[in-house]
Amino acid sequence: MSIAAVGVAAPEWRVPVASIDAAWGRSPGRGTLAVCRSDEDPLTLAWAAADRAVAAAGVAPSGIDGMWWGCTRPPFAEGPSWSTLAATLHLAPEADGALLSGSTHAGLDALLAAADAVAAGRVDTALVVTSDALLPATGTGHETSAGAGAAALLLRRDGGPARLVHTAHRWEPRLDRYRGDREPETRETYDGRLFREQAYLPMLGAVGDALLVDATDAGRWSLPDPDGRLARALAKRLRAGTTSAQDVAAADRTRLGDLGSAATLVGAAAALGSPGPLHLLGVGGGRATGCTVIVDAPVPGAERVTADLSGGEEVAYTRVLRSRGVLRPTGESVEMAVPPGSAMFGRGAGEMLGLLAARCVDCGTMNTPPDVHPTCISCGSTKFDVVPLGRTGTVQTFVVNRTMPSPFEAPLPLVVVDLDDGGRIQLQGGDDGAELSIGAPVDLVLRRYAVERGVPVYGWKVLTRRPVAGTDEEVTS
């Protein structure tokens, strides 16, 4: 089993921990947290990371025959989370896989389940996705650690630049983070020190020792760090049992926050770019799991990890609360004309999620969306191939709408994009629209358009492409 490619994603927004502490009259903590806009969630982050991994591997999405997604809080607590993500990625219709959830341990669950499926020959090419956007209880200490991010790996049977060689497990029935069936926010029921010392460290230490039994080089480590001290404490604990130098790291903890089930792979992603052993640890829900990856050659995608995590628009705590739905305007919100449970969504979900167009067989015009276009708008033909639209283009025209009732949030850009594949589409902008201009190059990204009658509704949004400072590359803002 080998790792063929890697991709990561984090929201653009960064809230300073000190600004949260200031709101609650506490002494200021350090660092920033990556937090979701109201149109981002674990599913949109999962898509972004997976899309990058697939692009780095250079494989066709239809060739991916399995996806294992680890996520502490998938967007539908019960519902089509996995299949919605699969539709946005255009996975093969017969694809295998699973959604792993229940605790922050889900990230390692997904990795090992995918690895097993590949090793067993059930799938040829598997996508491992880990994503989280923890929703902490407002005003708690947990709020100053919870971040958001995602990482994805593409696994193949063999021949890749990195391979998974060893796994180890420990479990103990320990209550750490907790969320009941009807609770929207995660509760931190533990005292950070108690659980670090009595649950996480003993389990992770045992797993780490097991991984090191046959190792000649202690290598590098990646693990979640809920309280910002676990990585250091574990480094000390492991050092006692080995003579080699160790590099124990958590995923950009001081800039992104704790990424929950995504933390391990986000933290390891850049390290997949340089050869050597790499130990991945996951913990949560009374379980700890570790596995060792031997990197033989740089894994495609690892080279852009730093750039993809380097964004960051500082935002005020009030904007974070608003995007989480904690700060809401008084009064009624305007409902969508079509309820998400309606037959219209049954007809339209696939084409909305897959960004599908009806390409006219006779003249090539892209008619979007297909289900309302039985007839080609250019030539009148009724023969179509349904195909995904391209996701790059330039701005034909745009506006920034500032006057809408709740639940809309102003400013809301609306953009008509001339796609590079010849299609044209009107979509919302995915930011405040300040950088939009006619002719500007843009990319389409998956976002959450609404939470309608409690149901998340996804679609594509437009972001201005802009150069990355200090490189020749461009990223989407």
Place this chain on the structure above:
Amino acid sequence: MSWNRVAVVGAGLIHMGELFDQSYEQMARGAFDAAVDSVDHGFDPTAIDAVFVATQRGTLWGQEGIGGNTIPSAIGLAGVACTRVENACPTGSDAFRVGCMAVASGVHDVVLVIGVEKMRDKSSDEGLLARAAAGHPVYTRGESAPVLFAPFATRHMHEFGTTREMLASVAVKNHHNGVLDPYAHFRNEVTIEQVLAAPPVCSPLHLLDCCPQTDGAAAIIITAPERAADFTDRPVFVAGFGVATDHPYLHEKSTYVGLPATVEASRRAYEMAGISPADVDVAEVHDCFTITEILDIEDLGFVEKGRGGVASLEGETVLDGRIPVNPSGGLLAKGHPIGATGIAQLTECWWQLRGQADERQVAIRNGFALQHNVGGRGSGVSVVNILTTNAS
């Protein structure tokens, strides 16, 4: 040679505005009385044998089930044939066109076309703004009314150098005309500086680039030309009309600096009337936003494509300009009670052609007045009606 198979013998409207103290039916009664009172030789309402009701959006006051059949009772004509017509922002102008066809076919003798719209019974958020959540869950989400036109402003500015000052000059002119119109919702002057400084609504459009939400009603009485002499010695004839459609989504437009539905609707109307744009003495056009009037005067052929902004800034469309546009104050100042709008515009045309527009009277040289609306999803429907005092 104009079509002239229908004559307008009466027309009237109520004072547009936020008519919190009037019901839908009371507004209708007021407009009906005004139309009846306008008939030169007096008018017995029982002569009406069919009513066409223009109401666009019953949901705005909680009555989407409305089929128009409350109107005959409200105006004392319960029992008369009555049909509601709905066709987006051109609802009123299209109800008029349908009424004209009913008369011209010989099926009906005297027809009342009445437009009534309650826009302010609900709060702004629950009213027209709620449109942002209607339509397609993704591809039109957030598309409140300004989004249908503001993208054209962005593009017009980009391609032709049209400026916000040019847009503002439309608001300044129409507010000035509104001061002279006793039926207008707004009767105050605005300056270019005020328009520029108004808060943004949907960039690049700001508050005074946008028409208000207005309650209102207007009514018009039509009959066959040979019957017109019973009612008036100064009939106005229907020279021609046209309606045209376009693809509904904004991403399906063939251009973002014009509205093809307007071009085609007016081409059909001009052909039916046997005239060219240069023959039009005065026009009431759809200025829901300042940019819309700029697009209109280009698409209707009054100015070259791309010159709409410059022509407006240079005064070509003022009351004594080369082609006076929206002497009533337009939607920007008179208001836009959707179903009533087209009929109120036709009423203004009727007054202008008969020389009854008082301080806002323009010079009538050729005897032709044009009325225009455009709207709907993607501004995908337009109606143009042309009235004339010429008997042939």
